[in-house]
Amino acid sequence: MQEDLIEKLIEQFRTLPGVGYKTAQRYAFSIIEGKEERAKKFANAIIEAKEKIGFCKECGNFTDKEICSICQSRNRKIICVVTEPKDIISMEKVKSYNGVYHVLFGTISPLEHRGPNDIKIRELLKRVQEENVEEVIMATNPDVEGDATAMYIAKLLKPLGIKVTRLAQGVAMGSDLEYADEVTLSKALEDRKQI
């Protein structure tokens, strides 16, 4: 016979991705056993983030302003095209990249009935033409849909005289060849570089 408010909190934690009952319970107890100030801070961060964070009008990145801080401060001649806003965070770990981004919000996927007009390709073309972009880096996922989407966009951009590149595909750094799958290995062999 668990008290209702605890159950309610556990239920909320269970809505998080990959969280089952036991983990949710552990989280809930950590809130209940913690300080009141911490609970307030936590709740505020949730409310604030949801209320104030939207998408950048320019690139589609998460932001609490109209134009995100990346679009405001970086080299707009290079655009890195990603599938989801969260991909930007992964790319940003590469400290040396100084260009801007463009979020497609999906990939072309005939299976899921998503065509070129259902993702932000038109917006990308507009940006490329208006802003005199020099290079577009396709950073869609290295899978069938990501590859197809990259190819589709490359075909649209090349006639405009823009350099279109794709993230290199091959064996991951620091990984073990023993565990690399054959598709990755064959791609790595195909794209081998002279040293």
Place this chain on the structure above:
Amino acid sequence: MQEDLIEKLIEQFRTLPGVGYKTAQRYAFSIIEGKEERAKKFANAIIEAKEKIGFCKECGNFTDKEICSICQSRNRKIICVVTEPKDIISMEKVKSYNGVYHVLFGTISPLEHRGPNDIKIRELLKRVQEENVEEVIMATNPDVEGDATAMYIAKLLKPLGIKVTRLAQGVAMGSDLEYADEVTLSKALEDRKQI
């Protein structure tokens, strides 16, 4: 260059037990990408749980009332003694138990300078004497401190003519003997039952 409000939310999720940066980030995005109503419900559940849930005056269980629902409705002649409020939730999975609980809020631990007076043993004795209790079940953890605490309390209760029992220790049901540790196995052998 991640937006501040997202970072703030990620930081809050990182305060949960066992949550690292990647997981916290995943949780944060699920909030940001989710509906506003869900975020509000989530935040409310946190605030409400923290504000309204305290400890039952009788047994120490989590409750949003003065006396928890278990103390209000069950057989008070049997008390199951546990270490933490959350242990009650584990015990409650045993649907057949109809007694009440007593939370010690710790174990006797010379290493951590916790003596008998630092945990709720006095309160247990008072309850036992005032309420005509028939049986006290020691459900402290099956480790050195839990065993020592159970023994200590048993010694205090036996002179009062109260039946003191301890949860059986042995191999876990549905487990594999191959993976049972030797301490558990030797205990299981020692306490073997005629069938």
